Amino acid sequence: MANLKEVKQRITSVSSTQQITKxxxxxxxxxxxxxxxxxIKMRPYSQKLTSILNEVVSAMGGELEIAYAEQRQVQNVLIVPMTSDKGLCGAFNSNIMKATVSLIDKEYKSKNVTILPLGKKAFEYFTRRSYTTKTDFYEIFADVKYDEVRVIAEYAMNGFLSKQFDKVVLVYNHFRNxxxxxxxVEQFLPMGGVKDLTTKDKPTSTDYILEPSKEYVIRDLVPTALKTQFYKAVLDSNASEHGARMTSMDKATENANELLKELKLMYNRNRQAAITNEILEIVAGANALEGS
Structure with missing residues (x-):
């Protein structure tokens, strides 16, 4: 059984930890x-932009070829796992790492895979292992801004256009609540192309007036939609990180509270036992003196 001093030290330690988790x-x-x-504000914009792009391209009936939608034999793959810079957020980071490794082993084991880690945890994990990594952008979550995310998206898009990569895949946490x-696990490039619109889901036909030309609009709209899609994924991951950390710290605080209750009960029991032993010793000593 732990003595009173040890239990008191544990109570102090757990109390300090609880203050930190709070x-x-x-x-x-x-x-x-x-x-x-x-x-939440970004999702409607991203969805509407993608919807307009689908409708415009569909209305063209294949008149224009979109370079970002080119389907080719996959040999070189860029995978973008998104983690946090810090820990203490439950399984948030480990789930991304596991999903990325599983994706490589199942689908791209015989391919040339390049990892573009976003977040220090992904950077540390993949650079310590035998993966080809591109490590120029891993500190993006220090301060998430569209201009910085746009540069990363452009790197992936230019790599696809130059055929450095045949496929680009994003692995991130989608924020639900x-x-x-x-x-x-989301395919970023090549684009999924125009969605097959069923009769049920088909929107009312919209007669778009494209100025100055179809070519100009598509040339400008497609890259913007892709960068917006990439930015949305980064914001999703960022919100998910804080949600996971808040939940994890809340659970840690509750666990610390339960542990404190147990330790205080143990302390009171030990203290009561010690007082009882002292009383017994005093009574035994008094009896011994009377007997003598």
Whole structure:
């Protein structure tokens, strides 16, 4: 049985840890509010832009070829796993790493795979292993801005156009709510092309007037839609990180509280036992003196 001093030290240690987890939960909640607002506002824009692109390209009936939609034999693959810069967010990072490794082993084991890690945890994981990595952009989550994300998207897009990569895949956490983040493996390039619009889902025909020309609009609209799609994935991952950390720190705080209850109960029991032993010793000593 632990003595009173050891139990008291453990109580002090757990209390200090609980204060830290409470503070981290509050910080994560504040960051989550901002990140959640950004992704919620971004999704309708991204969805509408993609919808317009699909409708315009569909209306053209294949008049124009889109370079970013070129389908070719896959030999060189760029995979972009998105993690956080810090830990203490549950299985947020490990799930991304596992999903990426599983994807490589199942689909691209015989291909030339390049990893473009976003986030320090992905950078540390893949650079320590025998993967070909591109490490110029891993600190993106220090301050997520569209201009910086756009540069990363352009690197992937230019690599696809130059045939350095035949396929680009994003692996990230999709933010559903504070407690739930889903692993998303999303093909970024080549573009999925125009969706097959069934009778049920087919929107009313829109007569678009394209100025100054179809070629100009497509040339400008497609890259913008792709960069927006990439930016949305980064915002999703960022919001998911703060949600996962908030949930993890909340659970850690609850666990620390339960442990404190057990330790305090143990401390009181040990203290009561020690007092009882002292009383017994005093009574035994008094009896011995009376007997003598």
């Amino acid at each position: 503070a981290m939960k509050m910080v994560a909640a504040a960051k989550l509010r901002r990140a959640q607002d950004r992704i 504070v407690a739930t983040q889903d692993i998303q």
